[in-house]
Amino acid sequence: MAEIIQEDKQKGGKKKPKHHSTHIDMTPMVDLMCLLITFFMLTTAFSKAKVMEIYLPEKIKKNEKVEPPKIAESRTINIILGPNNKVYWYPGRIKDIKNPPMLQITDYSDQGIRKLLLDRNRLLFKKVAKFKEDMIRENPTMNRDTLAANIRRFNKADDSGPIVLIKAYKESRYANIVDIIDEMAICNIVRYALVDINYAEESMVKAAIGQTSTAAPSNP
Amino acid sequence: MPKIKLPTKSPHIDMTPMVDLFSVVLTFLMLTTTMRQPEPAPVDTPFSISDKTAPDANIMTVMLSKDSRVFFNIDNGTDTSLHFKGKILTEMGKRYNITFTPGEVKLFENYPSTFGLGIQNMKTFLNSKDVKVKESLQLKGMPIDSLDNQLATWILAARQVNPNVQACIKGDVDAPYPLVKKVLDILQDKNVNKFNLITNLEATEVKQSEL
Numbered sequence: 389m390a391e392i393i394q395e396d397k398q399k400g401g402k403k404k405p406k407h408h409s410t411h412i413d414m415t416p417m418v419d420l421m422c423l424l425i426t427f428f429m430l431t432t433a434f435s436k437a438k439v440m441e442i443y444l445p446e447k448i449k450k451n452e453k454v455e456p457p458k459i460a461e462s463r464t465i466n467i468i469l470g471p472n473n474k475v476y477w478y479p480g481r482i483k484d485i486k487n488p489p490m491l492q493i494t495d496y497s498d499q500g501i502r503k504l505l506l507d508r509n510r511l512l513f514k515k516v517a518k519f520k521e522d523m524i525r526e527n528p529t530m531n532r533d534t535l536a537a538n539i540r541r542f543n544k545a546d547d548s549g550p551i552v553l554i555k556a557y558k559e560s561r562y563a564n565i566v567d568i569i570d571e572m573a574i575c576n577i578v579r580y581a582l583v584d585i586n587y588a589e590e591s592m593v594k595a596a597i598g599q600t601s602t603a604a605p606s607n608p
Numbered sequence: 609m610p611k612i613k614l615p616t617k618s619p620h621i622d623m624t625p626m627v628d629l630f631s632v633v634l635t636f637l638m639l640t641t642t643m644r645q646p647e648p649a650p651v652d653t654p655f656s657i658s659d660k661t662a663p664d665a666n667i668m669t670v671m672l673s674k675d676s677r678v679f680f681n682i683d684n685g686t687d688t689s690l691h692f693k694g695k696i697l698t699e700m701g702k703r704y705n706i707t708f709t710p711g712e713v714k715l716f717e718n719y720p721s722t723f724g725l726g727i728q729n730m731k732t733f734l735n736s737k738d739v740k741v742k743e744s745l746q747l748k749g750m751p752i753d754s755l756d757n758q759l760a761t762w763i764l765a766a767r768q769v770n771p772n773v774q775a776c777i778k779g780d781v782d783a784p785y786p787l788v789k790k791v792l793d794i795l796q797d798k799n800v801n802k803f804n805l806i807t808n809l810e811a812t813e814v815k816q817s818e819l
Contacts, residue, residue, distance in 0.1 A: 411620075414627055417627065418623060421627070421630040424634055425637065428634070428638060428641055432637060432641045432642070437807075438658055438662065438807050439662045439663075440807050441660065441803070442802075442803050443801060444796060444801050444802075444803070558784075558785060558786055560784075560785040561782050562782070562783035562788050564785070565785065566655075566656055567654065567656075569805075570655075570657055573658065
């Protein structure tokens with residue numbers, strides 16, 4: 389961006405009054421601007437962080453007796469977040485500790501846990517999706533809050549979708565929890581809760597991990 | 609034959625359009641910028657489909673790093689003239705019998721990023737200008753075990769000074785679950801039941817045809 393200033397050749401001995409060019413050398417200004425632009429570009433955080441809201445139920449105080457809410461066994465799915473991005477799940481509840489239900493293994497992909505959840509929640513999911521589509525076609529001016537309120541009404545009235553109990557095994561990571569809660573939002577699951585893992589389930593997971601690790605070397 | 613003289617052109621380039629453009633870009637960046645804050649530990653937030661933007665003010669952030677350290681930060685609220693941050697520090701000082709000078713309170717108010725250290729080291733931390741000293745003081749993170757649960761005290765102090773404060777959790781993808789659980793428990797013990805988990809946006813959609 390350097391500029392070469394040409395000197396005027398003076399002809400003869402005639403002395404002309406010096407003619408100052410009206411041109412201003414802009415190079416330093418351009419230099420400075422380049423610097424400032426680079427600085428701002430590097431320090432700007434363009435996208436604001438997004439947040440996912442979760443509400444946890446209030447803790448039960450020590451000498452307070454609260455009956456746990458009764459939930460239908462047939463609708464219950466227990467999801468246990470295991471190590472190495474694996475998800476273990478079983479339906480219903482443990483009836484006999486000595487003979488626990490089989491744990492199914494899946495993962496966080498759209499063919500894994502999402503497929504299972506969508507399968508269980510198909511009725512409500514279809515209803516909400518259809519409603520959204522109809523609204524876009526028929527009443528595109530409806531504002532987002534009204535739409536959300538209507539969907540919430542559907543959600544509240546729903547009595548067929550699964551009740552998901554999310555339990556995290558001690559070796560799971562933070563991303564797993566966010567992933568699974570996100571999966572609840574994607575599949576439009578209304579009733580889910582973060583629950584502490586119990587002893588029986590912990591040993592079930594341990595057994596399942598042991599099985600897979602002993603099975604792994606045998607099939608190369 | 610006379611030689612053909614090529615007209616000598618001035619090597620000067622007209623930079624005016626470039627300068628114009630630069631000014632526009634610069635003005636735009638200056639007006640829209642929100643400074644990225646330096647952080648004591650790199651945190652890689654997980655992805656979710658949530659498109660709700662994080663609140664600007666009245667937040668307390670608990671940051672969980674990959675190596676199980678806990679950091680904390682609070683902001684000044686919507687009205688900076690109330691000096692919430694400084695008040696919270698003085699409140700903390702009262703609980704741990706440390707008196708902070710007005711200068712130190714001011715330094716704390718201007719400290720932009722999250723911090724993770726015991727309140728006992730806070731004076732040294734605020735008074736030192738050396739980045740390495742600040743780093744070495746934060747090697748252990750905020751103490752959160754039941755003997756010396758300073759995170760709980762910070763949360764309590766923050767909520768006393770600013771009742772509108774919301775809890776944000778900024779966790780690393782690889783932060784272990786027991787730590788997350790512990791932090792959630794501490795927050796719930798202080799009657800905070802609503803959390804904002806900070807995530808990155810990632811679009812996913814379930815197609816009708818897949819059903």
